[in-house]
Amino acid sequence: MSEIACDIKGLRKAFGPNQVLRGINLTLPSGAVTVLMGANGAGKSTLVKVLCGIHQADAGEVSLFGTRFAPANPRDAFRAGIVTVHQSINDGVAPELDVASNLMLDRLPAMSGFFLSDRAIRREARKIAEGMQLGVDVRTPVSALGVADRQMIAIARAMAHEPKVLILDEPTSSLSASEADRLFALIDRLRDTGVAILYISHRMSDIRRIADRIVSMRDGEISGTFEGEALDYEGAVTAMLGHRMTEVDVNVGAQGAPVLQLNGVALSEGGADLTLTAHRSEVVAIAGLLGSGKTKLAAVLFGLTQPAAGAMTLDGAAYAPRSAAEAIRRGVHMCPKDRASNGVIPDFDITNNLTVPFFARHSALSMLSRRRQRRATEAMVDTLGVVCQSAADDILTLSGGNQQKVMVGRWLSQPCKLLVLDEPFQGVDIQARRDIGAHIRATSDQRATIVFVAEIDEALEIADRILVLNEEALVGEHRNENIDLAPLMAQISGQSAAQLGI
Amino acid sequence: MNDAQKIRDFAIRYGFLLLLFGLVLYFSFAAQGFAGARSAVFVFQSVAITGILALGVTCTLVVDGFDLSIGSVATSSLMMSAYFMVVLEQSAVVAVLACLVMGAFVGLINGLLIVKMRVPDLLATLGMMFLLIGLQRIPTEGRSVATGMTLPDGSTAEGTFSAGFLWLGRHRFDVFIENLIPVPVIIFILVGVLIWVFLELTRHGRLMYAIGSNERASALAGANVTGYKVAAYMISGVTASIGGILLAARLGRGDIASGNNLLLDSVAAALIGFAVLGAAKPNAFGTAIGALFVGVLLQGLTMMNAPYYTQDFVKGGVLVVALVFTFALSGRGRRGGH
Numbered sequence: 001m002s003e004i005a006c007d008i009k010g011l012r013k014a015f016g017p018n019q020v021l022r023g024i025n026l027t028l029p030s031g032a033v034t035v036l037m038g039a040n041g042a043g044k045s046t047l048v049k050v051l052c053g054i055h056q057a058d059a060g061e062v063s064l065f066g067t068r069f070a071p072a073n074p075r076d077a078f079r080a081g082i083v084t085v086h087q088s089i090n091d092g093v094a095p096e097l098d099v100a101s102n103l104m105l106d107r108l109p110a111m112s113g114f115f116l117s118d119r120a121i122r123r124e125a126r127k128i129a130e131g132m133q134l135g136v137d138v139r140t141p142v143s144a145l146g147v148a149d150r151q152m153i154a155i156a157r158a159m160a161h162e163p164k165v166l167i168l169d170e171p172t173s174s175l176s177a178s179e180a181d182r183l184f185a186l187i188d189r190l191r192d193t194g195v196a197i198l199y200i201s202h203r204m205s206d207i208r209r210i211a212d213r214i215v216s217m218r219d220g221e222i223s224g225t226f227e228g229e230a231l232d233y234e235g236a237v238t239a240m241l242g243h244r245m246t247e248v249d250v251n252v253g254a255q256g257a258p259v260l261q262l263n264g265v266a267l268s269e270g271g272a273d274l275t276l277t278a279h280r281s282e283v284v285a286i287a288g289l290l291g292s293g294k295t296k297l298a299a300v301l302f303g304l305t306q307p308a309a310g311a312m313t314l315d316g317a318a319y320a321p322r323s324a325a326e327a328i329r330r331g332v333h334m335c336p337k338d339r340a341s342n343g344v345i346p347d348f349d350i351t352n353n354l355t356v357p358f359f360a361r362h363s364a365l366s367m368l369s370r371r372r373q374r375r376a377t378e379a380m381v382d383t384l385g386v387v388c389q390s391a392a393d394d395i396l397t398l399s400g401g402n403q404q405k406v407m408v409g410r411w412l413s414q415p416c417k418l419l420v421l422d423e424p425f426q427g428v429d430i431q432a433r434r435d436i437g438a439h440i441r442a443t444s445d446q447r448a449t450i451v452f453v454a455e456i457d458e459a460l461e462i463a464d465r466i467l468v469l470n471e472e473a474l475v476g477e478h479r480n481e482n483i484d485l486a487p488l489m490a491q492i493s494g495q496s497a498a499q500l501g502i
Numbered sequence: 503m504n505d506a507q508k509i510r511d512f513a514i515r516y517g518f519l520l521l522l523f524g525l526v527l528y529f530s531f532a533a534q535g536f537a538g539a540r541s542a543v544f545v546f547q548s549v550a551i552t553g554i555l556a557l558g559v560t561c562t563l564v565v566d567g568f569d570l571s572i573g574s575v576a577t578s579s580l581m582m583s584a585y586f587m588v589v590l591e592q593s594a595v596v597a598v599l600a601c602l603v604m605g606a607f608v609g610l611i612n613g614l615l616i617v618k619m620r621v622p623d624l625l626a627t628l629g630m631m632f633l634l635i636g637l638q639r640i641p642t643e644g645r646s647v648a649t650g651m652t653l654p655d656g657s658t659a660e661g662t663f664s665a666g667f668l669w670l671g672r673h674r675f676d677v678f679i680e681n682l683i684p685v686p687v688i689i690f691i692l693v694g695v696l697i698w699v700f701l702e703l704t705r706h707g708r709l710m711y712a713i714g715s716n717e718r719a720s721a722l723a724g725a726n727v728t729g730y731k732v733a734a735y736m737i738s739g740v741t742a743s744i745g746g747i748l749l750a751a752r753l754g755r756g757d758i759a760s761g762n763n764l765l766l767d768s769v770a771a772a773l774i775g776f777a778v779l780g781a782a783k784p785n786a787f788g789t790a791i792g793a794l795f796v797g798v799l800l801q802g803l804t805m806m807n808a809p810y811y812t813q814d815f816v817k818g819g820v821l822v823v824a825l826v827f828t829f830a831l832s833g834r835g836r837r838g839g840h
Contacts, residue, residue, distance in 0.1 A: 302722075325724040336722050343722070347715035347783060356712055357723040359705035366704045410723070 003065070005030040005196035006051075006082075006165050011060035013046055018400070020046045022220040023060065028165060028196040033187060033210050036200045037240045038217035039290075039454045044200055047217070048167055051198075052084040053077035064164065081164035085154050085171060092154030093142050100125035100138035103157050132156040132186065148179030152186060159190065166190060167198045172206050184210050202290045204233065204494045216240040237289075237493035238485075241456045250441070252464045252481055256280025259448035260301075260319070260332075260418050265310035267296040272473030273310060278418065281445035285463030285480075286452050287492055293472035294452040295337065298422040301450070302334040303327040315417060328357055331417035335408050335424055337452070343407040344395055350388060351377040353395045354410050361414065380409035385435050401432030408436050412443065421451045425458050437462045456488070470494045514780040518827060522795050529802035536805050539679055543687065545797040550690035551576075551745045553793035555768035556775075557697045558741030561734045562623070563772055563784035564701060566714035567616065569735060570627040572742040573765030574634035575608050579746025581638040584647035584756025587667065588659045594667035601743045608634065609739025613732030631765075639758065647756025663754050671751025686748045690790075693741060698786035710734060711783070770821045771796060777827035796820060 006028040013021040020043045028034050038044045049055045051062065053071030062069045064080055071077035077084075085092055093102050100118075101108075103125040108116075125138045134152055142150060151171060158166065168187075172180045187210055191197060201207060207214065213227040216239035224239030226232050256279050264273040274297070278284050288294050299305045301312075303321025312319040314330060321327040327334070336342035345353050355362055355373045362372040377391040384405040388398060395403060408424055421440070425433045440449060440462060453459045459466045460480060468476035468491040476491035530537035555572045562569040579601040586597035608630060615626040643654050651659045674681040675688070701707035710730050712720040721727045749761060774795060775781070775788025796817055803816060 304722075323724075324722055325726060328724040334722070336719075341716070341718055343719050345712045345715045345719055347711065352708065352712075356709070356720070356725075359708055363705045366706060368703060368705050368708055 003030045007063045009061055012058045013050055014058055020220050024222055026222060028198055030196045031191055031194045032212040033191055033197045033199050034213045034215055035207050035211040036198060036215050037236055039240060042217045043220040044217055048169055052082055083158035083163035084167040086169050093150050095143040098139050098141050099136055099153060102142050102153050103128050128156055128160050132159060148182060165196045169200045172203060234490055234493055238489050250480055253281055255282050259315060261313045263311050266308040267293050267472045269308045274474055278448040278450055280448055282464045283444050283449040283462055285459035285466045286469055287459050287466060288469035292469045294469055298420055298452055301420050333411035333416040334420040335411045337423035337426055339404055339407045344403060346396055349392050349394050350406055351391045354380055354406050354413060358414050376413050380413045384409050384439055401428045404428045405432060405436060416447055419447055419449045423452055423454050468492055518777045525798055533802055533805035536802055543682055545801045546687040547684050549793040549797035550686040551748050552767040552771060553690045553790055554693050555742050555745045555764055556771035556789045556793050557693055557786055558738035559768055560772045560784045560786055560789045561737045564710045564714050565731050565734045567623040569738045571630040572738060574631045575605055575739055575742035576746035576764050577761040578634045578638040579743035580750040581756045583747055583750045585641055587663055588647050588649055588661040591661035594664040598747055601747050602740055605739035605743025606736050609736035613735035617728045617731050646758045667751055668754055671748055694790045701786050770817055774821060774824040777824040782828050
């Protein structure tokens with residue numbers, strides 16, 4: 001590999017007490033695609049934000065071709081030759097304008113004269129478009145284009161500045177297969193021109209297609225670097241998901257009666273059939289990478305979306321909820337992932353946050369009984385060990401782990417038939433994770449429990465049974481006793497048994 | 503918590519109430535005749551209709567919405583009640599019921615536009631405002647409604663405002679002093695208590711606050727977000743039509759030019775309410791206090807011979823101070839719900 005374009009040494013970044021980057025060492029060679037993998041909360045986006053000048057590092061240094069580089073804002077980074085295409089593509093284009101104006105957007109402020117010459121803009125834009133082989137008419141309004149073309153335009157505009165480092169943050173997350181192919185062709189051409197590319201993705205198919213090197217990130221550190229002729233994909237996934245010997249022992253219990261049954265449920269049109277059963281007094285962990293269908297499955301279980309095919313039963317009766325309210329009435333509770341946007345009511349105190357789904361059960365003639373709310377809350381605060389002054393504290397005064405305890409406590413405070421927890425350990429410290437996990441296991445004999453997890457340790461700490469989801473299909477099932485991790489990891493990363501020779 | 507922090511917290515919590523108390527004291531000494539039951543009732547009466555509208559808009563603010571159409575709903579209700587009695591010669595009961603139904607219906611349409619058609623709240627209710635301002639003029643060809651007016655077909659309107667209807671706007675109950683408290687003030691207090699109980703004590707109100715704070719999380723907790731949002735706009739429509747009815751009853755005619763200031767005054771009262779008790783969020787008690795605050799200030803200044811044209815300036819000043827209280831001092835605005 002050629003020259004090192006970007007060299008990162010000992011980069012650290014913390015938000016308050018929360019250490020997000022704990023000394024990142026990373027090099028980006030010119031003319032190569034470095035894929036960065038990492039689970040939610042590993043610190044990928046923080047790393048990108050430091051590189052493109054949105055955040056400033058607390059310690060460590062970045063050098064570009066040997067010169068020290070510490071951008072104070074995104075403009076600095078841009079001028080220095082680091083160009084980022086963010087995940088949400090509409091940040092990169094102005095949809096109301098035509099392609100030509102979009103391609104020339106960065107140059108408009110620097111143009112001379114008061115009036116614009118549309119012809120000159122189009123001429124320049126056409127040059128860029130041809131250089132990048134965009135194949136769209138520069139007079140088309142961007143709003144008329146598909147996601148892929150918009151993405152190409154954002155990249156093309158960035159390329160017009162001849163960047164040295166191009167960062168692509170999950171660029172294929174909203175692209176179809178053929179659209180992604182066009183993007184890859186573009187990336188191939190850019191690689192040939194000697195640009196250092198940092199590509200963030202979880203899709204194994206993408207990674208196989210374009211990666212020259214893979215870097216795995218975990219808990220704010222680089223946990224593995226893989227390069228060479230034959231890339232070790234499984235090693236990369238293992239490094240990303242991590243597995244430290246966990247200190248929590250799980251005694252796999254006996255299964256009770258079946259509670260939830262999925263019969264041939266397809267998460268999207270033409271998707272694979274999912275058939276599974278969750279039993280009473282059993283904790284089922286469903287593991288899978290981002291985009292493996294975990295969130296879609298959780299949404300189906302809670303009535304937020306309807307499955308494309310198949311049927312579900314709950315305690316033997318047909319179960320096809322049309323809304324969250326109906327799911328709750330039927331006795332299915334779900335603690336959604338990403339508590340900040342899906343869980344926490346920021347204006348409420350702990351008591352109201354914990355009881356919000358069950359106001360009806362805490363009120364008489366519609367009048368809320370603060371005493372009843374309080375009693376339910378204090379019980380949960382005690383059992384889960386929420387660290388707070390009182391149950392009347394504002395939720396935002398709590399730490400992330402304690403907020404998450406309140407979110408989980410919300411759904412544990414009332415009995416249910418099926419408890420679904422979507423990534424309950426996201427952004428939670430190890431102690432909170434143990435507390436929550438222990439309580440879920442301790443009370444699991446009263447219901448069936450399904451936990452969607454991002455990391456293997458979490459599944460090993462909490463589950464009786466581990467199911468693996470890949471590309472919306474169930475590809476593995478393991479009893480949580482003396483698990484052989486190799487096939488589990490292989491299933492998660494989507495390699496068939498035949499490939500591995502198992 | 504150190505002393506500076508304590509003083510600051512105290513100021514945020516009670517500052518506005520203390521300011522109100524201080525104003526009352528000041529005017530009692532400075533303005534001849536300010537202190538007294540009649541004067542106090544006059545303040546209440548001057549803010550009753552605005553206050554009722556403000557309580558309705560508070561409900562829409564609670565669900566993180568906004569209703570710009572309240573002023574025009576009130577004037578439509580004013581015109582409609584007059585039209586029903588004077589032109590259609592209906593009874594007071596029919597007129598009042600028709601206005602309330604109209605208010606609820608407008609609220610329903612606003613809610614559906616916002617929830618189902620995904621029109622942003624400000625735009626939907628702005629559109630509705632224009633539509634109603636125009637609509638209320640069509641049946642009378644742009645003229646005010648009064649007994650004896652000439653109708654578009656050349657005949658004369660024979661109906662009259664019934665005594666029962668006028669009672670709503672003009673009757674005064676005897677409380678210690680004869681003819682003291684007017685009906686609109688009673689209705690203002692009644693609506694205020696109802697909305698306060700609904701928002702603060704019932705689970706429906708609490709869920710509306712949850713929706714305003716984090717809509718997605720509330721939906722995932724099983725709240726009927728669509729229903730509550732539409733309900734908020736319907737409450738706002740009904741309270742606005744009540745305001746219009748009381749205005750009609752006070753004026754005794756369907757005056758096309760009345761109620762111009764209703765929207766701005768009531769929105770200001772609701773926003774001033776954010777600062778009361780350091781709530782930093784829409785709340786019924788604050789809204790009522792906000793309306794009274796403006797009323798006291800204007801009454802006091804008027805009695806001290808401040809010219810009428812300074813009134814809007816004063817209201818604007820109060821609003822800006824209240825908003826600074828809410829957002830800068832308490833620091834709650836910054837964490838911004840979402």
